[in-house]
Amino acid sequence: xxxxxxxxxxxxELYTELNIEFKDLYIGIDHPRLGEVFATLHYIFLSKxxxxxxxxxxxxxxxHFWAEPSRDLIRAIEIATGLQRTxxxxxxxxxxxxxxxxxxxxxNEFLKKSGGSDIPEHMDKVELYYTVPMFVQQNxxxxxxxxxxxxxELKILGEGSYAIAYKYKDTYYQKWFVLKRAKKELIPKELxxxxxxxxxxxxFSSPYVVEVYRYNDDKDEYIMEFMDCTLDKYIEGNxxxxxxxxxxxxxxxxxxxxxYIHSKGLLxxxxxxxxxxxxxxxxxxxxxVADFGLVKVPNSTLTTANTEFKGYFNDPSLVIEGFNNxxxxxxxxxxxxxxxxxxxxxxxxxxxxxxxxxxxVNKGLCSDRNERFQTVAELAExxxxx
Numbered sequence: 001x002x003x004x005x006x007x008x009x010x011x012x013e014l015y016t017e018l019n020i021e022f023k024d025l026y027i028g029i030d031h032p033r034l035g036e037v038f039a040t041l042h043y044i045f046l047s048k049x050x051x052x053x054x055x056x057x058x059x060x061x062x063x064h065f066w067a068e069p070s071r072d073l074i075r076a077i078e079i080a081t082g083l084q085r086t087x088x089x090x091x092x093x094x095x096x097x098x099x100x101x102x103x104x105x106x107x108n109e110f111l112k113k114s115g116g117s118d119i120p121e122h123m124d125k126v127e128l129y130y131t132v133p134m135f136v137q138q139n140x141x142x143x144x145x146x147x148x149x150x151x152x153e154l155k156i157l158g159e160g161s162y163a164i165a166y167k168y169k170d171t172y173y174q175k176w177f178v179l180k181r182a183k184k185e186l187i188p189k190e191l192x193x194x195x196x197x198x199x200x201x202x203x204f205s206s207p208y209v210v211e212v213y214r215y216n217d218d219k220d221e222y223i224m225e226f227m228d229c230t231l232d233k234y235i236e237g238n239x240x241x242x243x244x245x246x247x248x249x250x251x252x253x254x255x256x257x258x259x260y261i262h263s264k265g266l267l268x269x270x271x272x273x274x275x276x277x278x279x280x281x282x283x284x285x286x287x288x289v290a291d292f293g294l295v296k297v298p299n300s301t302l303t304t305a306n307t308e309f310k311g312y313f314n315d316p317s318l319v320i321e322g323f324n325n326x327x328x329x330x331x332x333x334x335x336x337x338x339x340x341x342x343x344x345x346x347x348x349x350x351x352x353x354x355x356x357x358x359x360x361v362n363k364g365l366c367s368d369r370n371e372r373f374q375t376v377a378e379l380a381e382x383x384x385x386x
Contacts, residue, residue: 026038030091047205050205130211166181194220208253212225231278
């Protein structure tokens, strides 16, 4: 079999799902297409195993794993194992990390392509590899995690209502991370909200939401991925250089993020350019939503009638109506303002020369809530026409 052609065929098989988030883990791969295939498969495995973890532990009873992610995981396993078989005699030969090799073998025993799969009893939660490659070239080596504790210098990034954010460079992985630490003066309910923010973000599996890794109960802090800048700083520094196409691209990513968030029955409630973060790669900008401290969770006791109005892009009518009455139409109001900011670099909507943009903004910010965009899908359809 022609090795180059096979790699190209698998690259094309995954083309619509290509994801470069874990590309740094495979930077030593001497084939650009194969490196992207590994990075994409790594992302797919993590996203599906993260969903599986929501069904674990199973204890004495099996748990149902939904049909679609079962099929996605089967497909990823088939592509990965097919690559391993085909490349085993080539210079691109690789093996699975031993932990994932055993896990894939176990998954092959219960995964089904239709009707979902029964996860066997007593199955442990899957360890998710964020900083270690799953696919190891035979001419390379993986070094186990350091056994001793290492201390890293924290550099402050910013401060919010509940926490202080720091960045630090892990010299073992040679990568930057963010540490978000709760303020010591938080009352119990505020600390509970801070913990809820982590729990909600940990449940997400989207390339458009900032990834969080581990919560430390002793210090009330958690680690998250490092992003390069906030949306407001990026627009401020590049407003005279951004093209119309680039602005629309940023807007589309944000709309995808909120369509996903809303699909989980959640409302962010703090939409602003400061809470949208950017990862700047050589050839692409990736938008990710952060700061879920005000997220509205159905039936949560953390949202009360006394919740303070927050979010400077929010509908001013909430001051009177009460922040606990926040609904989807308030979220589309804030998203309309955010999209206008992306398209113009401005926050004031008093004078808009472009007719289509003015019509778009007037509908999204209409005082009659029945006339506003009722869903993110409706908002996205109107944004597409700009």
